[in-house]
Amino acid sequence: SYDRPLTIVRGAMQYLYDNKGRVYLDAVNNVPHVGHSHPRVVRAAQQQMDILNTNTRYLHKNLIEYAERLCDTLPDPLSVCYFVCSGSEANELAIRLARTHTGRNDLVVLDAAYHGNSTTLIDISPYKYEGVGGFAQKDYVRKVSLPDTYRGEFRSDDHSAGEKYAREVKVAFDSSERSVPAAFMCESLPGCGGQIIFPECFLEFAYQHARAAGAVCIADEVQVGFGRVGTHFWAFETQNVVPDIVTHGKPIGNGHPLGAVITTEEIARSFNNGMEYFNTFGGNPVSCATGLAVLDVIEDENLQERAKVVGMHLITRLNGLKEKHSLIGDVRGLGLFIGIELVRDRETLEPADMEADWIINQMRNEQILISTDGPYHNVLKIKPPLQFSKDNADRLADTLDSILSSI
Ligand code: PMP
Numbered sequence: 001s002y003d004r005p006l007t008i009v010r011g012a013m014q015y016l017y018d019n020k021g022r023v024y025l026d027a028v029n030n031v032p033h034v035g036h037s038h039p040r041v042v043r044a045a046q047q048q049m050d051i052l053n054t055n056t057r058y059l060h061k062n063l064i065e066y067a068e069r070l071c072d073t074l075p076d077p078l079s080v081c082y083f084v085c086s087g088s089e090a091n092e093l094a095i096r097l098a099r100t101h102t103g104r105n106d107l108v109v110l111d112a113a114y115h116g117n118s119t120t121l122i123d124i125s126p127y128k129y130e131g132v133g134g135f136a137q138k139d140y141v142r143k144v145s146l147p148d149t150y151r152g153e154f155r156s157d158d159h160s161a162g163e164k165y166a167r168e169v170k171v172a173f174d175s176s177e178r179s180v181p182a183a184f185m186c187e188s189l190p191g192c193g194g195q196i197i198f199p200e201c202f203l204e205f206a207y208q209h210a211r212a213a214g215a216v217c218i219a220d221e222v223q224v225g226f227g228r229v230g231t232h233f234w235a236f237e238t239q240n241v242v243p244d245i246v247t248h249g250k251p252i253g254n255g256h257p258l259g260a261v262i263t264t265e266e267i268a269r270s271f272n273n274g275m276e277y278f279n280t281f282g283g284n285p286v287s288c289a290t291g292l293a294v295l296d297v298i299e300d301e302n303l304q305e306r307a308k309v310v311g312m313h314l315i316t317r318l319n320g321l322k323e324k325h326s327l328i329g330d331v332r333g334l335g336l337f338i339g340i341e342l343v344r345d346r347e348t349l350e351p352a353d354m355e356a357d358w359i360i361n362q363m364r365n366e367q368i369l370i371s372t373d374g375p376y377h378n379v380l381k382i383k384p385p386l387q388f389s390k391d392n393a394d395r396l397a398d399t400l401d402s403i404l405s406s407i
Helices: 039-051 061-072 087-102 119-123 161-174 202-212 235-239 265-271 285-300 303-324 353-365 390-405
Strands: 008-012 015-018 023-026 078-084 107-110 141-144 183-187 216-220 245-248 259-264 328-334 337-342 371-373 379-382
Touching (some): 039 285, 061 259, 061 285, 078 087, 078 265, 087 119, 087 216, 087 245, 087 259, 087 265, 107 161, 141 161, 183 202, 202 216, 202 235, 259 265, 285 303, 303 328, 303 337, 353 371, 353 379, 353 390
Parallel strands (some): 107 141, 183 216
Antiparallel strands (some): 008 015, 015 023, 078 259, 245 259, 337 379
16 A cells, blocks of 8 residues: 555544554544444444354344344335345356346446455456456446546536546447346445546436346445445435445455445345355354444434535535645545545646655555545546545645645
């Protein structure tokens, strides 16, 4: 992650401690969603581990209670829940559901997308197969442009940019070279793509086109779910859509290996074809106790609202820095999902990748952890645990300001 690697030995809320006792402000880890080693989550897991942990061969109240609680956070008709152990497993299962339901094979994905580490998911993740060590796009994959209103074909001054980007989704489904795809799969806000905020109505139109072709819509909420975007619990809600399948990972277990897939009864019925789905660790009593505690903490500590307020404050501060430092080309974000795109020239948008790398290393030396991402590795990525405070945001902005001033 950094030129001088860190040995982290302890975590508490939005802070990490290294083996020399130094404390770091964590502005990058979205897995410890409610805070590193949050005591309520730790206790819940410890207590259940003390009593029982089995696979799902038996009835258990934690499983039912957690499935119901999770489904309650989602709009109708999303009501059937499968538990898995990672974001990759969730996306793999989502693809199986979509293929079984539609009887089709092909998939439509966004450019620069990342959906996980399995063979199929690497096949459908341009972030990987187009990168170092990559390979040619597989026959069953159709890729459409990333709706990036800063760098893409249709920019933020175009009020119908969302509709225009979605037209490519229509073309991907209509093209007659191969059979019609099974699904349109995308993150509700692309993270690895460079913290992209979709233009208004993009998903609305994209979903319409996919459904008109008889396909299903899969929302990957692995990075952006559980209140991170502030205004809503799920990022797809910011685009006024209801997916057919939603996948969860990372923040769902606050670091415990947990994932979930939630779909409609209709799709679940198609999948219930006799083959059976079995997952040894998915949905075990300890995982469910952990997941339930995460939901409790988000609610009881008002973390979604906190993400909204602190995120807005940080974005305002960062926009202030953009006025002062020409290296900052764009500041974008929703809640505590924030990207700062660095460019050498605001006209040509030449990516400032080396500068971005240098900055995150300087930030690390100042004991603040952020990372870079995006197709050009020039986007500073901010996605802290939701315990992040206004004071933390000010410290991050002040430090970034002085580092930018020193270039
Ligand atoms: N989807 C998205 C959007 C992700 O960011 C990731 C992980 N970076 C995954 C899926 C895969 O999750 P996991 O690493 O838990 O398998």
